[in-house]
Every structure is written in C-alpha cells, then in structure tokens.
Amino acid sequence: QQQVKQSPQSLIVQKGGISIINCAYENTAFDYFPWYQQFPGKGPALLIAIRPDVSEKKEGRFTISFNKSAKQFSLHIMDSQPGDSATYFCAARGLSGSARQLTFGSGTQLTVLP
C-alpha cells in the first residue's frame, strides 16, 4: 500500500515536444505529491509539488495533473529541452503513520533529443 508506481521507465522526446510521466498510488493517507529531478551524480531536487485539493498546478513549462478519485498524478513538461534530460521521480507522503516519509516512484529517465 506504500508503493508509488511510475511509468514509463524511460522516455525519449524530440526538442519542443511534450514529455508525460505518470504515477499511481494506493495509500489514501498520502496528501503531498512532489516531483523530483535528478541529474547524474546529484541528489534529487524538488521540481514541483501538488496537494490533492487541486487538480492541476503549473510552474513554467512544468505541470502536475492530479486525479484524486483515480489516485493518479502526472508530470507534463511542455516544450521539452535537451537540458531537461534527467531522471524524474514522483513521490508521495502523508502526515501520519507509515506514510510520513517520502515514498518514491521507480524513476523515469528522460532524454530530450536536440
């Protein structure tokens, strides 16, 4: 029940295209859903996050869509750039019990071709 399932495992997109990464969760105690971006040799860096009281959050080219009833959320990267090439992790956490710590998805390696 603690799992966060992420897909696809890898994604190749042309420059200017839209990158879409999907995640699904089971634990209804989760109430915070961040996305992290990780470059090789670096730690995960918080990219954007959403709470379940909204269905969408946009920051620049990055948008999270959230479907509470389906327990799914996704990251959309508009106008993808080669500099966006990185590994992206979705994550989830709640405020109580075993959900208190970040549970990460398995990651998506994004490659944006020039």
Next chain:
Amino acid sequence: EPEVTQTPSHQVTQMGQEVILRCVPISNHLYFYWYRQILGQKVEFLVSFYNNEISEKSEIFDDQFSVERPDGSNFTLKIRSTKLEDSAMYFCASSVNFGDYGYTFGSGTRLTVV
C-alpha cells in the same frame, strides 16, 4: 541558495569495515534524513532524526546502521559492518520542520563495498 553538503562524494570500503558518511544540513533546518538509492533503483527512506533522536526508521535501517548529530552542524550515518549489498548512493536531506514538505537533498555519497 543554501545547500546540504555531503562528504565524501565517493567511498570505497572493504566488506566488514565500518564507514561513516557525513552531512552538514542547512543551518536553520531541524529535521534530518538519510535516504539511499541502489544503482538504477528508486530512492528509499532509511531514517529521520529530530531533537537528537530517531523519529522514524525503515526496515532497511537495521542494527548495522546508526545516526548521530555529534555537534551543532554535522549529521552522520554509520554502517558498522558493511556488506556488498550496502553499495548504493546515500543521500542526506533536511527540512525546517516536519510540516515543511520541501526537503533539500545533498548530492550524495556513493558507497562501494568490495
């Protein structure tokens, strides 16, 4: 921008040896965490630490692991007798308070057990 600093960046150790991984969290942060990432896999929670004691720990964090805040700035993870399967990237993170969802991760220490 404040950073979480981890040293060393890479450590190679013989199986059975003790290792200490060091972290300097952001100065006004009160909550500290260790996560690990086995190569190619997802980031996994190990332990959280607040007010000089462990708040939560995962199943991974067995008796071979310990954490300490030996002074006002450092936060360490000790592995008493390393095993081959301890080889991973270890990330330290910190946050101002537990309700602060935006963890800041360090760049990690790559531990290689041979």
